Amino acid sequence: MHEQNKDGNTEVTFLPAERTFEVLSAEAAGTGVNGIEKNPAVSYLMGLRAESSRLAMRSFLNNIAKMMGYHDLRTCPWGMLERHHVQAVLTMLTDAGKAPATINNYLAAIKGVAVEAWTLKLISTDTYQHIKLVKSVRGSRIPKGRALAPAEVKKLFFTCESDKSAIGVRDSAILSVLVGCGLRRAEVVSLDFAHYNRHNRSLKVLGKGNKERMAYLPDGAFQRLESWVEEVRSDIPGPLFSRIRRYDDVTSERMTSQAIYHILNSRSVEAGIEKCAPHDLRRTFASSMLENGEDLITVKDAMGHASLATTQKYDFRGDERLRAASKRLDI
Incomplete structure (x- = not known):
């Protein structure tokens, strides 16, 4: 059974005697x-x-x-x-x-x-x-969250890459996978090194509903992940991303989803950008793919969604189009 210790790291423990079958x-x-x-x-x-x-x-x-x-x-x-x-x-x-x-x-x-x-x-x-037979409530609200601007993404990576420690290399790779592949934070921490195919630059991801999918790494994400593996992690079996203690003590302990949240929170503060959550990087991935002309079905499959309706909620391009349209009005 997996439990979290006080540092937010996942530890494997045996079921207590009373937790029998x-x-x-x-x-x-x-x-x-x-x-x-x-x-x-x-x-x-x-x-x-x-x-x-x-x-x-x-x-x-x-x-x-x-x-x-x-x-x-x-x-x-x-x-x-x-x-x-x-x-x-x-x-x-x-x-x-x-x-x-x-x-x-x-x-x-x-x-x-x-x-x-x-x-x-x-x-x-x-x-x-x-x-x-009780019917669901009809209506909608403007989606929460946001998609990051390209300049904000660059600032995040600059902040990580300016940190020459092992943590900086790891954080850069993690953020690359989040924004470059659109993974959920739980999917990121569940990755093992065995799920990383360096030959075809892909990750085998286990998503919601116990469904596997392939995520393909863009060039920048692949290079940052390779830096993490070659310079810090090595190719030993275990979690793809692991906890790093003080003084660059790289452990084999799996990270938690909450750790991903804290990493992005601290890096966004260092980068001087508006506060963002891990899921905002997923929204950024979806909006960027759609902006590049990818069809909705391709984006749906890349994100591991069961329906197109869910994927459409991640499209934040409409805000920019509306803003641009309002600027063109002459009143």
């Missing part, structure tokens, strides 16, 4: 060890394969439990859930000014729990069907 199986079934407790929310969360999805849905379900008057998802009696409860939650979220996409994520969490509650025979088929 029987206990894990009971949790997956939404039951306690003695079989008395049945919690469909726990069962639903364990069925989500992506850690990011589990964290997000856990937060949503804890909030829903509090709206219903309970402490958290473990104390909420989900077996009493009915259609009017769901509608009340949606109304409260709407009144609180939540965006349609956020409200629909809450609805997806509730419906996921309802499926598990029905499977565990905690709610009737009629109740489940009534909840299932």
Whole structure:
């Protein structure tokens, strides 16, 4: 089992004695060890394969439990859930000014729990069907996040390359993979050296939904990654990117997703650019490809999206077109 230590690094530990197969199986079934407790929310969360999805849905379900008057998802009696409860939650979220996409994520969490509650025979088929028929909220908001300007990307790399330490070489390679291949930060830290094909300049990426895809490195990204491998890391097996302690002590410890966030945060401050998140580099990748004339399907495949609609949300070219159009107006 992987756990994070206080430094944010991933460590591999054995399951404690109490975390036996029987206990894990009971949790997956939404039951306690003695079989008395049945919690469909726990069962639903364990069925989500992506850690990011589990964290997000856990937060949503804890909030829903509090709206219903309970402490958290473990104390909420989900077996009493009915259609009017769901509608009340949606109304409260709407009144609180939540965006349609956020409200629909809450609805997806509730419906996921309802499926598990029905499977565990905690709610009737009629109740489940009534909840299932609750419609999602319509509407949209301007997407959060941004795509970086080319000058900002150059400043980030200049900052890393001005740092002559092993950390500077590593950070430059990491940012190259983020902005040059559009990888999610969780995908970056899960890469092993074995996933790097130096001959055809590609990375084998395991993305959401347990789906593999190939990511091909642009020249600049390939050169920076080669510098990391040749000058610092070497070609030994293990994580492609690893933790570096003080005094350039390069370890074989896998980095965490949070470490990627901190790296970009500190490098953006050093570069003197507007604050940006790792996912903004993914947005930059998508917008740059579309700006270069690549078709939407190609960009979708490169990003590992299941639908074109998701990829379209990463297209930030419209802002620039609207801004340019407004400047051409003479009033």
